[in-house]
Amino acid sequence: MKRRGGFSVAAKVKAIQEERKKKKRVSEGPRDEKFELLERASVKNWTLKTSESGHDGATVSTVLRRGASALDIFLSVFSTSMLKMLADSLPITPKRWSKRLLFEMMAIYMTIQFSLPRAQRGSEPRPLQSAFIVASSSLKIVASRNRLMSYNTWSRLMKQWCFSASFVKEKLSQVLEQLVDYGSVITLDEKLRAYGGSNCPCIITVPSKPDGAGLWVSQIGVVLHHTELPFVTRLFPNTACTVVGERTPVSSIVDFASRDLPSQVDGTRPTLVMDARYLDKAGYDILKEREVSFLASVNPVWFQKLSQAARENVKTPGDWCVFRNEEQGELFVHFYSPVSRIGKRFLLTDAFEEQRTKLPSDTCPCWDTYQIVFGVLDRFNAKLYGHYWPFRRADWEMSLHDLVFSIVMVDVYHLYCELHNQEDGVAFVAFMKKLAIDLFKHSQTLD
Numbered sequence: 383m384k385r386r387g388g389f390s391v392a393a394k395v396k397a398i399q400e401e402r403k404k405k406k407r408v409s410e411g412p413r414d415e416k417f418e419l420l421e422r423a424s425v426k427n428w429t430l431k432t433s434e435s436g437h438d439g440a441t442v443s444t445v446l447r448r449g450a451s452a453l454d455i456f457l458s459v460f461s462t463s464m465l466k467m468l469a470d471s472l473p474i475t476p477k478r479w480s481k482r483l484l485f486e487m488m489a490i491y492m493t494i495q496f497s498l499p500r501a502q503r504g505s506e507p508r509p510l511q512s513a514f515i516v517a518s519s520s521l522k523i524v525a526s527r528n529r530l531m532s533y534n535t536w537s538r539l540m541k542q543w544c545f546s547a548s549f550v551k552e553k554l555s556q557v558l559e560q561l562v563d564y565g566s567v568i569t570l571d572e573k574l575r576a577y578g579g580s581n582c583p584c585i586i587t588v589p590s591k592p593d594g595a596g597l598w599v600s601q602i603g604v605v606l607h608h609t610e611l612p613f614v615t616r617l618f619p620n621t622a623c624t625v626v627g628e629r630t631p632v633s634s635i636v637d638f639a640s641r642d643l644p645s646q647v648d649g650t651r652p653t654l655v656m657d658a659r660y661l662d663k664a665g666y667d668i669l670k671e672r673e674v675s676f677l678a679s680v681n682p683v684w685f686q687k688l689s690q691a692a693r694e695n696v697k698t699p700g701d702w703c704v705f706r707n708e709e710q711g712e713l714f715v716h717f718y719s720p721v722s723r724i725g726k727r728f729l730l731t732d733a734f735e736e737q738r739t740k741l742p743s744d745t746c747p748c749w750d751t752y753q754i755v756f757g758v759l760d761r762f763n764a765k766l767y768g769h770y771w772p773f774r775r776a777d778w779e780m781s782l783h784d785l786v787f788s789i790v791m792v793d794v795y796h797l798y799c800e801l802h803n804q805e806d807g808v809a810f811v812a813f814m815k816k817l818a819i820d821l822f823k824h825s826q827t828l829d
Contacts, residue, residue, distance in 0.1 A: 412666060412730065417688060417705040417714055419695065425704055427741045428713070428734040430653065430751050431566070431675065438755075439607035440562040440615075442800055450801050452813060453820040455794050459557055460488075467553065485825035486531055487539045489818045492791070493517035495771050496814035510537070510773050521822045529826070541776065544783045547619040551638070554786070555616040558793060562613060564604060564646065570639045570656040571759035572600045572620075573766070575785045582778035584621045597782050601789070602639045603759045604652075609805040611796040612762035614789055619782055636665035640674045653677055653733040655755045661730065675733040677752055682728050685714075689728055692716035696726075702746040717746040765792050765810060 430438075442448075445458055465481055494513045497520075514533050522530055531539075545554065576593035577585060587595040602616035618638050620630050636656075643651045653675045661678040663685075669676050682689030688705060692714065695703040699720040706713055715729040729748050741747060769791075771784035795813050799805060 412685070412688070412707065412710070412712060412714075416707040416709055417691075417712070418708075419691070420704045420706050422703065425741050425747060427737040427739045428747045429737055430677070430755075431650075431733055431735050438567050438605070439565045439610065440604035440613065441565070441607045442797065443561055443563050445561055446797065446801060448801050450798075451820070452794065452798050452817045453824060455797050455801070456817060456821065457824075458561065459790060459794060461557060464553060464557060467549070482825050482828040483531060483535075483539065484543070485821055485828070487536055487543065489521060489822035489825060490514065490517050490536060491540065491771075492814060492818040492821070493521060495788075496769060496791075496811055497818065513773075521819065541780075544780055545786050546779070547621040547782070550617050550619055550786055554790070555618075558617075558790070559615045561793075561797065562604060562606070562615060564615075564644055564652045565607065566646065566650075566652055567604070567755050568615070568639075568643075568652045568654055569603050569756055569758045570600065570635070570654060570660055571603065571756070571763075572598055572659070573759075573763050573785065573789070574598050575770070575781070577778055577781055579775075579778055579781070584778070586620060597778060597785060599782070599785060599789070600635050600639075601759055601762070603762060605755075605758050606796060606800040608803050609796070609800050611799055611805060612758045613796050613800075614759070614762060614793055617786060617789065619786070621782070631664070632660050632662055633664035633668060636660055637668050640669055640672055643672075643674060651675070655752070657756060658728075666730075675731075677731040677733045677748070677755070678729065679752065679756075680728050680730045685728070685730065688714050688730075689716070692728065700744075702749075704747055713748060715746065715748050717749050762792060762796075765795075769810070769814075 446455060450458075465484060494517045498513055498516060511533055514536060518530050574586065574588055574591045574593050574596050576596040582597075584597065585595055586598040598620040600618040600620060601614045602618075603612050603614045605611070606613050616639065618635055620635075636654075639656075640654055645651055651672075651674050654669065655677045656679070658679040658681045661676065661680050661684075682693075692703055692705065693716065696716050696718045699718050702715065702717040704713055704715050710732060712730065712732045713734060715731075717727050717729070719725060719727065727749070729752060731748060734748060734751075766788050770788055775781045775784065791814060792810075794817070795810055798813065
């Protein structure tokens with residue numbers, strides 16, 4: 383006789399699995415069936431939505447006053463709370479000297495990194511110690527008191543002074559973001575710094591990058607309103623991997639970039655612009671849930687149905703097509719650029735509004751806008767070239783620290799130019815040399 387009800391392990395396991403399926407989030411991505419191909423002759427001009435203020439660029443927050451010195455800007459980044467977190471991990475005795483010694487150490491570090499000629503960086507039998515002697519001697523000349531830490535003390539502190547990946551994401555990014563008020567656009571890109579050491583599980587290989595393989599830091603950046611100089615507000619070191627070959631989900635980076643974005647005057651959040659490395663279906667769902675508009679070059683593999691339909695309508699260089707989801711206000715654009723290095727590109731966006739004016743016949747919708755706003759961080763990273771710490775470090779964490787510090791120093795420089803309304807008004811190396819001197823003088827007044 384067949385029993386009804388009663389205890390059944392198989393039935394309970396099945397019930398648990400069914401419940402888990404219901405709870406599990408499924409990355410849906412854009413609704414492909416809602417997109418319709420627009421007749422090319424009927425396509426109007428599309429422009430990026432802007433805030434009511436009309437500012438696409440970011441403005442400096444009230445934390446800094448116009449005309450602030452380089453030292454003032456530096457100290458606003460390395461605030462008391464940040465210094466306490468750093469100094470508590472350093473082997474300094476007594477503790478009341480921590481701030482002075484930390485600034486003194488940083489001044490020497492900056493002098494070696496940004497000011498010494500390359501010939502003085504590595505030509506001696508003990509190159510780092512020789513560089514320390516040259517740098518400290520130049521700083522003592524300008525100091526009011528002839529007092530400086532020894533090389534042994536400095537090198538010991540240098541081995542301990544390190545920005546961890548979690549510190550960069552959670553604390554440093556928060557400090558940098560507080561220095562500006564967002565405009566209508568932010569950009570997500572990355573910096574890949576070559577690293578040739580061993581025992582580093584988070585090495586990423588990108589053959590198209592100049593360095594090929596190394597440490598990856600994703601950057602969220604803005605354009606400063608007056609000078610149009612780039613400024614990095616958030617940093618995401620890609621160090622979550624614990625074994626070689628493991629990958630960080632790109633949706634986690636999109637999640638970080640779009641999390642708690644401040645609203646503008648009209649209540650809208652900035653538009654997030656990114657390249658084809660970042661937006662997959664999971665990232666798309668995150669942005670839709672948070673109501674963050676986006677303009678993204680996308681990988682056709684992640685959006686196959688739309689990409690295949692677009693390919694069927696674009697055959698020759700210079701050609702393009704547009705699919706529109708009117709319900710969501712989304713556009714899917716495929717452009718076959720006549721420029722070989724660009725090639726075939728796909729854009730997905732919900733950040734544009736249609737204008738009454740007719741689109742020029744030789745113009746692809748949205749493409750010019752994408753090129754302008756996405757190139758922001760390329761200009762920023764070009765400034766880093768040749769200005770990294772010039773000596774070998776003990777491990778990849780210290781190399782990552784050096785990269786992050788260089789990024790922060792470019793930020794300080796660009797804020798100075800913005801506050802003085804001078805686009806690259808002072809040469810970067812000269813600026814850093816003077817900042818190192820001012821920081822050293824300031825350190826001598828702290829005890």
